Amino acid sequence: MDSMNGIDHAPETPTLKIKAFFESAPPLKDAAEIETKLKEFVHRNSSPENGKANRVVCVTSGGTTVPLEKRCVRYIDNFSSGHRGSASTEYFLKAGYSVIFLYRRGTCQPFCRSLPDDPLLECFTSTDDSSIQVDPSHAEVVKRAITENRSAINRGFLLKLPFTTIFEYLQILRLIAVSLRSLGPSAMFYVAAAVSDFYVPWESMTIHKIQSGSGPLDMRLAQVPKMLYVLRNEWAPTAFCISFKLETDTNILLGKADMALKKYNMHMVVANELSTRKEEVIVVTEQEKITVRRDTTQPGADVENPLIKLVVDRHSSYINHSDA
Amino acid sequence: MDSMNGIDHAPETPTLKIKAFFESAPPLKDAAEIETKLKEFVHRNSSPENGKANRVVCVTSGGTTVPLEKRCVRYIDNFSSGHRGSASTEYFLKAGYSVIFLYRRGTCQPFCRSLPDDPLLECFTSTDDSSIQVDPSHAEVVKRAITENRSAINRGFLLKLPFTTIFEYLQILRLIAVSLRSLGPSAMFYVAAAVSDFYVPWESMTIHKIQSGSGPLDMRLAQVPKMLYVLRNEWAPTAFCISFKLETDTNILLGKADMALKKYNMHMVVANELSTRKEEVIVVTEQEKITVRRDTTQPGADVENPLIKLVVDRHSSYINHSDA
Numbered sequence: 001m002d003s004m005n006g007i008d009h010a011p012e013t014p015t016l017k018i019k020a021f022f023e024s025a026p027p028l029k030d031a032a033e034i035e036t037k038l039k040e041f042v043h044r045n046s047s048p049e050n051g052k053a054n055r056v057v058c059v060t061s062g063g064t065t066v067p068l069e070k071r072c073v074r075y076i077d078n079f080s081s082g083h084r085g086s087a088s089t090e091y092f093l094k095a096g097y098s099v100i101f102l103y104r105r106g107t108c109q110p111f112c113r114s115l116p117d118d119p120l121l122e123c124f125t126s127t128d129d130s131s132i133q134v135d136p137s138h139a140e141v142v143k144r145a146i147t148e149n150r151s152a153i154n155r156g157f158l159l160k161l162p163f164t165t166i167f168e169y170l171q172i173l174r175l176i177a178v179s180l181r182s183l184g185p186s187a188m189f190y191v192a193a194a195v196s197d198f199y200v201p202w203e204s205m206t207i208h209k210i211q212s213g214s215g216p217l218d219m220r221l222a223q224v225p226k227m228l229y230v231l232r233n234e235w236a237p238t239a240f241c242i243s244f245k246l247e248t249d250t251n252i253l254l255g256k257a258d259m260a261l262k263k264y265n266m267h268m269v270v271a272n273e274l275s276t277r278k279e280e281v282i283v284v285t286e287q288e289k290i291t292v293r294r295d296t297t298q299p300g301a302d303v304e305n306p307l308i309k310l311v312v313d314r315h316s317s318y319i320n321h322s323d324a
Numbered sequence: 325m326d327s328m329n330g331i332d333h334a335p336e337t338p339t340l341k342i343k344a345f346f347e348s349a350p351p352l353k354d355a356a357e358i359e360t361k362l363k364e365f366v367h368r369n370s371s372p373e374n375g376k377a378n379r380v381v382c383v384t385s386g387g388t389t390v391p392l393e394k395r396c397v398r399y400i401d402n403f404s405s406g407h408r409g410s411a412s413t414e415y416f417l418k419a420g421y422s423v424i425f426l427y428r429r430g431t432c433q434p435f436c437r438s439l440p441d442d443p444l445l446e447c448f449t450s451t452d453d454s455s456i457q458v459d460p461s462h463a464e465v466v467k468r469a470i471t472e473n474r475s476a477i478n479r480g481f482l483l484k485l486p487f488t489t490i491f492e493y494l495q496i497l498r499l500i501a502v503s504l505r506s507l508g509p510s511a512m513f514y515v516a517a518a519v520s521d522f523y524v525p526w527e528s529m530t531i532h533k534i535q536s537g538s539g540p541l542d543m544r545l546a547q548v549p550k551m552l553y554v555l556r557n558e559w560a561p562t563a564f565c566i567s568f569k570l571e572t573d574t575n576i577l578l579g580k581a582d583m584a585l586k587k588y589n590m591h592m593v594v595a596n597e598l599s600t601r602k603e604e605v606i607v608v609t610e611q612e613k614i615t616v617r618r619d620t621t622q623p624g625a626d627v628e629n630p631l632i633k634l635v636v637d638r639h640s641s642y643i644n645h646s647d648a
Contacts, residue, residue, distance in 0.1 A: 143456055
């Protein structure tokens with residue numbers, strides 16, 4: 001019987017747990033390049049032409065993976081299309097925010113939500129003289145995707161950073177948090193990514209592909225330390241922080257959201273249920289629970305439209321309160 | 325401590341194991357639509373204008389997922405970009421084969437291997453009058469991808485069928501095998517997909533999201549029955565069958581490939597090592613072991629080019645031998 005034992009004698013406080021997690025993580029490959037991009041992005045948004053610092057939000061999007069082998073063939077993944085994160089990014093840009101979009105490779109991109117899975121092959125045709133052209137039925141969405149994405153990137157309002165594993169995600173998130181500190185309460189974290197709860201610590205991971213053929217596979221996975229606590233209390237103590245709670249069981253959803261709000265000291269927790277998450281969410285704060293629904297009278301209206309309006313409004317109050 | 329126990333008293337023969345697997349699998353959603361497509365495809369390739377049956381290959385590509393929950397939030401995935409399957413499909417089409425491309429959603433598509441990850445956003449720009457155009461640096465590959473893909477599909481030589489889970493993959497593979505039976509030895513199975521070895525049987529799977537917060541997670545995963553045996557011996561007994569063996573440890577690779585050849589009665593096993601798989605493979609047959617390397621004197625040459633030449637040659641011998 002194969003066996004993978006991922007548990008060590010785990011340290012007890014969140015800070016120590018995270019320290020242990022980072023010490024055991026494989027080093028981030030392009031850390032220097034990411035830091036340079038972040039530095040430029042923050043500089044541009046700290047001193048724009050009008051002399052007033054921009055609001056910057058870090059939107060995380062898509063699911064993180066947990067490798068089961070160092071030369072990785074198998075991994076555990078969290079399902080997330082990236083729809084929430086990419087839609088929210090569009091509305092944040094519309095509201096005048098600059099956005100750092102920390103996304104899982106291959107997931108939904110801002111301005112691309114209405115496109116088919118494989119837009120290049122599905123939206124274009126080749127003509128008789130073998131030049132290519134957009135299918136008339138897709139022309140508008142294709143043009144919008146290309147134009148608005150280019151515009152946001154070229155004008156310096158959108159920085160996209162990809163990740164795959166939980167190790168990459170958390171290391172990049174920490175870099176972002178540290179680099180946004182100078183913006184104080186004007187910075188926001190909107191962590192919509194589906195982050196793995198369980199992982200195999202790198203140092204106890206098998207190097208080679210796990211062999212099948214000798215019966216069932218027993219695995220013991222360690223809990224990923226709760227990074228929200230460290231994000232809020234250590235990495236980004238002055239930023240406005242919004243986390244998400246997804247459940248499939250409505251009976252436990254609000255209780256879990258409330259617990260996350262208190263335990264991690266979040267400013268808002270967005271509670272959503274898997275099957276209705278595109279229709280409505282419940283925003284939980286210390287004072288209130290607000291149900292936010294998409295406008296069903298408008299074809300194609302998103303729940304992210306009213307959600308981001310609410311978030312921006314509460315962020316404004318937070319900034320004003322910090323100034324006072 | 326959470327616990328998921330995926331093991332029942334498993335039946336012992338391959339046939340009984342597979343029967344149990346299919347009985348416990350969630351039903352395939354679009355089975356009728358897939359069967360109609362296959363029927364049309366096989367009909368077109370059974371009686372073409374020249375009166376001679378076409379050769380048809382089913383290429384499987386990408387990795388299968390194993391859900392850990394019925395309302396799935398988490399799953400185990402097998403890493404596979406789909407590069408091998410999509411490249412091989414191109415060379416099979418070039419060699420005059422019709423191809424059923426059974427691929428994991430989101431993985432590499434035929435004719436798209438040279439494109440960046442997100443071709444629509446990365447290869448196109450918008451001009452001042454807000455019309456869109458291809459970046460000159462990507463013009464050739466974009467044009468080739470669109471034109472050749474459309475041509476193969478419109479002329480009826482390429483049928484693409486997507487899957488995500490191991491349940492979908494094996495159910496569609498069985499539909500394909502049954503529908504290709506009428507082609508006898510002219511049919512080939514080239515199963516390059518990275519198929520899960522371990523899974524949680526559907527009936528013993530938890531319905532809701534597994535809760536974190538109460539310590540480590542213990543999982544016991546059952547072995548996926550070895551479908552290659554049933555494919556070769558029951559579903560497609562007259563077809564030419566090629567399977568793949570990927571390992572990260574070269575010391576065990578050829579032994580494992582040999583074992584697969586004998587155990588599943590394959591006609592060929594393509595052995596590849598994770599780190600060198602784009603440079604060379606070793607083709608294992610009953611009589612020989614042939615190392616196939618890409619032509620390093622040609623920029624951009626693939627190992628799939630000589631590999632498919634060899635496969636086609638051996639398939640011809642197989643057909644001739646069957647006729648005799």
